Amino acid sequence: MSIETKTPRGTPAAPTPDGGRQFKRASGFVEDAYSRIREDIMSLKIPPNTRISVDSLVREFGISQTPIREALSMLEAHGLVTKQRFIGYCTAPTLNRKQFEDLFEIRLLVEPYAARRAAERMTDKALVDLCGLALEMNPDQAARSRALYDQFADQDADFHEQIARGSGNDLIAESLGRLHIHLHIFRLRFHREVTNEAFTEHMQVTKALQQRDPDAAEAAMRAHLEKSYQRLVKFTRD
Numbered sequence: 001m002s003i004e005t006k007t008p009r010g011t012p013a014a015p016t017p018d019g020g021r022q023f024k025r026a027s028g029f030v031e032d033a034y035s036r037i038r039e040d041i042m043s044l045k046i047p048p049n050t051r052i053s054v055d056s057l058v059r060e061f062g063i064s065q066t067p068i069r070e071a072l073s074m075l076e077a078h079g080l081v082t083k084q085r086f087i088g089y090c091t092a093p094t095l096n097r098k099q100f101e102d103l104f105e106i107r108l109l110v111e112p113y114a115a116r117r118a119a120e121r122m123t124d125k126a127l128v129d130l131c132g133l134a135l136e137m138n139p140d141q142a143a144r145s146r147a148l149y150d151q152f153a154d155q156d157a158d159f160h161e162q163i164a165r166g167s168g169n170d171l172i173a174e175s176l177g178r179l180h181i182h183l184h185i186f187r188l189r190f191h192r193e194v195t196n197e198a199f200t201e202h203m204q205v206t207k208a209l210q211q212r213d214p215d216a217a218e219a220a221m222r223a224h225l226e227k228s229y230q231r232l233v234k235f236t237r238d
Contacts, residue, residue: 029067034074036061041080041091042153042187043146052081052089079180095184096237103181104229108222110176111160114167115205115221116214122166127209130162134202139195152195153186159202163209163221185228188235201227 037057040046057068072089075081082090095103122130133155142152160182164173186194201224208216 029063030070030074033057033061033063033068033071037068037071038075038080039147039150041075042150042183044187045146046091048091048187049093050091051087052091054088078183080183094187094237097233100185100188100233100236103179103184104225106179107176107181107225110172111164111225112218112222114164114169114172114176115209116218117168118163118166119209119212119214119217121168122163122209126162126166130159130166131206131210133159133162134199134206137195137199137202139192139199142195143192149186149195153182156186156198157182163205166209185232188232194231197227197231198224 037046037052046052052072054065054068054072058065061068072081072083076083076089080092082092084090137152137155137159139152142148161173161177164176167173201220205217205220205224208220
């Protein structure tokens with residue numbers, strides 16, 4: 001989800017730590033820069049709506065501007081960064097209340113239906129892969145650090161994406177994928193409650209899918225989304 005923001009010219013540059021985090025290998029600079037910057041955005045180390053200084057990142061990472069700018073372009077495509085005239089790259093603001101409610105309104109319209117169809121259409125292999133992913137999502141480990149929490153967010157996104165693909169409706173999967181839902185909602189709250197409850201709810205969804213029960217799968221997904229909304233809405237901006 002690309003979120004536009006009007007950042008004033010005087011928006012401060014994101015601070016960099018005293019100790020550099022220069023890369024150790026000669027290849028993969030773009031991927032490394034993307035991962036490092038994304039981790040700082042997701043952890044709020046670089047606060048929302050803050051200018052990102054390319055020159056500061058060059059000094060911190062010990063690489064040229066080119067891979068950093070490519071990484072920032074990738075982050076812009078994922079809605080975590082915006083590029084603004086006369087300012088440059090800035091972190092996107094966190095979701096406000098209206099954006100959050102709109103997002104969950106769409107999810108509640110689409111994802112329970114996708115779960116229903118997945119119960120009917122998902123292949124056995126895809127279902128095995130989904131269950132394996134759900135079991136890999138360790139809520140206790142995710143609460144130990146922002147980096148592990150970020151990894152949990154990726155796994156959560158993959159979980160919902162696999163169900164959307166399992167529905168057999170490509171338009172559903174593509175539409176949800178373009179929203180980059182999980183990158184935005186996981187920026188709102190870093191707490192064990194989020195991961196523990198999400199893990200439990202995922203187990204209920206996978207159980208219904210394993211039983212090939214469309215009604216139960218739809219109900220479990222709807223309950224999961226409604227509980228996720230309640231967990232996070234209080235952390236949105238008015």
